Amino acid sequence: MEDNTRIFTREIYELYERSLIPMGICYVENGRFRVHVVSDGICRMYRSTRGEMLKRLNGPDPFVNIVEKEEMIKAVRAFSYEGAPYDVVFHEYVGPERKLITVHCTGIHEYTADGRRYSILLYDEVSDKVRRNLFKDEEKEIEERDRLRVEIDDAIARSYTSVIYVDTSDLSVHAVRLNRFGRRVSDELQGEPVLRNVFDAYVRTLVFREDAASVLRFGDYDYVMSRLRETNPLFHTFRTIRDGRIVYYRLKIILLDDGKKLVYGFEHFDRQVRERIEREEERETQMTLLAGLSSEYETVWLVDAALHNAKLIRNNMGDTRSSAMMNSINSGNYEVLLENYIEKYVVPGDRERMYSETAIDSLLRNARDDSLYHVNYWRVNEEGEKNYIQLVYSRVTDDLGVTRFVCGFRNIDEVIAEEKKKSILYSMAHIDSMTDLNNRRTFDEYMDSHIGGRPEGSTVFFSFDLNELKTVNDTLGHEAGDELIVGLADCMKNVFGRNGNIFRTGGDEFAAVISCEGDERDRIAGKLYESFEAWRGKACEVLSVAMGYAASDEDPSMTLEDMRREAEKRMYMQKSDYYRREGKDRRKN
Incomplete structure (x- = not known):
């Protein structure tokens, strides 16, 4: 001394x-x-x-x-x-x-x-x-507190300068470690420190005004738990005012102790954010080119996955009210900007899906560096017009491991109209309009694609032909004949389902190629005969069909064309037997 x-x-x-x-x-x-x-x-x-x-x-x-x-x-x-x-x-x-x-x-x-x-x-x-x-009770409480502090230290790095935890049974808040700013908030609290009061004081005392609403939501226990069900841990980056200047902080929230404790960590994140912002500004043009987003997109945005920050980097909307609105909110928290957009412009039926598919954690799971990720929805614009919009995300990870998304909004009304036109043209060229089955052109293309090849697995080729169609057309009219053709098609669709391909190859001729095992083909053939016998039409009461089929396991050397010839041969034999039994001339019927 x-x-x-x-x-x-x-x-x-x-x-x-x-x-x-x-x-x-x-x-x-x-x-x-x-x-x-x-x-x-x-x-x-x-x-x-x-x-x-x-x-x-x-x-x-x-x-x-x-x-x-x-x-x-x-x-x-x-x-x-x-x-x-x-x-x-x-x-x-x-x-x-x-x-x-x-x-x-x-x-x-x-x-x-x-x-x-x-x-x-x-x-x-x-x-x-x-x-x-x-001190039996006190010792137990201290041991539990020490265990929890060790668990929190393992989950929340020492770089988090303030750490608190919330007891989920009563939402009371307990400090693990506080910096001088955290202690200032603690001193301002009145009464019991519960979650809502703590965040009210924190936002009022330290958070930058424009970020206040987004941070305040994390004082809502129900909101936090709903977000944690989607992703645990939960991160949120925001701005604070420290000693008169803007400083970026990152909030980390995790559930511990079997859901009994909700831990909040506040990390000084300013250097990381500002370095990323500098790199972002340098790479914006390059990333736009990498993403391949051109003038067809109304707006193009850059989203930082770690910071949850979005920035408008291109606006091609011209002189419209929507364009003015986009320019007025050209940067900010990604979730806040997206929520404002969805609630104002997306039709109610698409909102929940939009929230789910555009969340940062969803983008990180589903978007790939080598492909585009699409989200389609209906939008009502400032002029009251309803358009079909496609939101396209391109994921780009730079050499420092920083992940960003370039996303573009584009009107695809014309694209959808063109696709519908193509679909209609395809149907006209490949689908039989009377039966909704594949037509002859589709059958020929299918057979050409299998020339010389042997069918894979257990394949069965069916050949069908209506009996006495000419007689029905001559006596009851062509509408009755059409009824038989549609009836045969419906029976095949009901029995085959989605097990193969069905074709209308001529006026009253049909073919089917399906996959089924040994005894199964006989059971299917039996169900077909049952369906033919049970059929009843308005003009005709009887559906008579000649049928033949050939299976790939009958002869492993058979090609699909060989199976077709064998099935048709058996079908014509059955047709001849029918006319012979009926005592009729096949050529006249």
């Missing part, structure tokens, strides 16, 4: 220092409580050297290792400045291994011969047995 702080003689100093009784001598200097002497006994008890003890006890936070820190600060102040009795029990971590001990401490005030007051503090370590009996 310096001479001007000594209040005892050297002999008394040495007597106190060498004492095996755990004790300390303290006094108040310049309004601060200071430790003057520590005994050998207390150094042993705390597993520390005298120098280390004095440095910690006279340092900026002498109670750093005490569990009941706030209570101890109040007790020491009352003892030192108000003359209150000092008789406390507390828990403290001691030694390099940070062993938790329970301490009973009492204090008295004494005076020197010249009237200076000093305080003697006597310490006593409570035994494990006594501690377990006396």
